[in-house]
Amino acid sequence: MTFRLGLTGSIGMGKSTTAAMFADEGCPVWDADAAVHRLYSQGGAAVALMERAFPDVVREGVVCREALKQIIRRDPGALHKIEAIVHPLVAQDRQVFIDAQTAPITVLDIPLLFETGAERYLDATVVVSTTPEEQQARVMARGTMDAGQLKAIIQKQLPDAEKRTRADYVIETDSLDHARSQVRDVLGYIKRTRLHA
Template identity: 35%
Template sequence: MRIGLTGGIGSGKSTVAGFLREAGAAVVDTDAISRQLTLPGGAAMPAIASSFGPDFVTADGALDRDRMRALAFSDPAAKRQLEAILHPLISAEAARQADAATAPLIVFDVPLLVESGRWRARVARVLVVDCSTETQTERVLQRPGWTPERVAGALAAQTTRQARRAAADAVLLNEGVSLVALRNEVLGLAARWGCGTIALP
C-alpha cells in the first residue's frame, strides 16, 4: 500500500515518519530529495541559476536556501517558478525510490501534499499529523535561526489545519500526548495498513 504522510511545520511529521520506518515501512522523503537536487552539482541547480541568477547560488554551487525562502514567501510568481523546476524532478526521484522499495507499506513524506493537488491520486491513504498553530509555533521557535516572523511566513505558505484534516483518511493528533503513546498509535495504524512488524508493548 502507498500512503501520503503530511502535516504542517512543527507538527511532528518527521517523528511519525521515523516510527513508520521502525514498523518496516519504506519512507520516501520528498524534502530530502529536494535538498539533494539543490546541493552542489544537484540536478536542479542549472535551471535555478539560469532562472534566478547567481545571487541565489552559494559559492560552492548549492542553492542559497535562506535567500530563496525569503523570495518565495514574498513573491508568489517566484515560488511558482521554483516549483516548476523542482516538482517534476522530485516526482521522478520519488517514483524511482518507491518502485525500488520492497516494503509492504510505502510512505511518501510530502510536507505540501494537500497544497500540491497532485499527490492524492498517487496514494491509497493520506495520513495527517495535526496540532494547533500555537504548538507549531512554539516547537519551530526552538529550532536554530527561526524567528516569529519567519515562522509566521512558513505557516502562511501552508494550507490551513482544517484543509489538511479534510483531506485525511487518518489524523494523528500530536499534542498533549507522550512519544510512547504516539509511537503506539503509529505502529497500530501501520499494522492495520499491512505493515505490522513490531509488537506493541
C-alpha cells in the same frame, strides 16, 4: 506492489519524528524535503535550472537556501517560480524510489501532499497534527525562522483543519508515546483491511 502511504502535516507538526517511527516499524520512508536537499546540492538536478531563474542563488555549485529565503522575503511570488522548477523533479525522485520498493508498506513524507495533488499517486494518507500554539512553539524553538517567515509558510499551506478532513488517518503528536501507538494502529489497520483485499 508496495502500499503507498502518504504522510503530511503543516510545518512543525511532527512529520519527520513520525516518519522515523514508521521507519522503526520497518517501512521504507521517502522524504520530500530531503529530496529537495539532494536536488539543491552539488550535481543536483535543480542547480542549473535554479541558476538560470535566479543567477545569484547558486554558490560553489550549490543552491543557497539563505539566498532563496531573501528572494522570497522581497518577492513572495518567487516561491511559485521555485516550486515550478522543483516540484516536477521531486515527483520524479519519488517515483524512482517507489518503483524500487518491495516492502508491503512504503511511507512518503510530503509536506505539500494535498497542495500538490500528490494523493492521486498514493493509496492512503495520514496527517500529523497538534495545536497551533504547540506548532508555533516548536518551530520557534528550532531558531531557523522568524515569526514572519513562519506565518508566510503557514499561509501558503493548506489549513490543518482541512488536512485533517482530507486525510484517511490523523495522528495526534501530543506525546511521543501516543504518536508511536497511533503509528502501530495505522499500520495494523492497513495490514488487516487493505493489503489482502
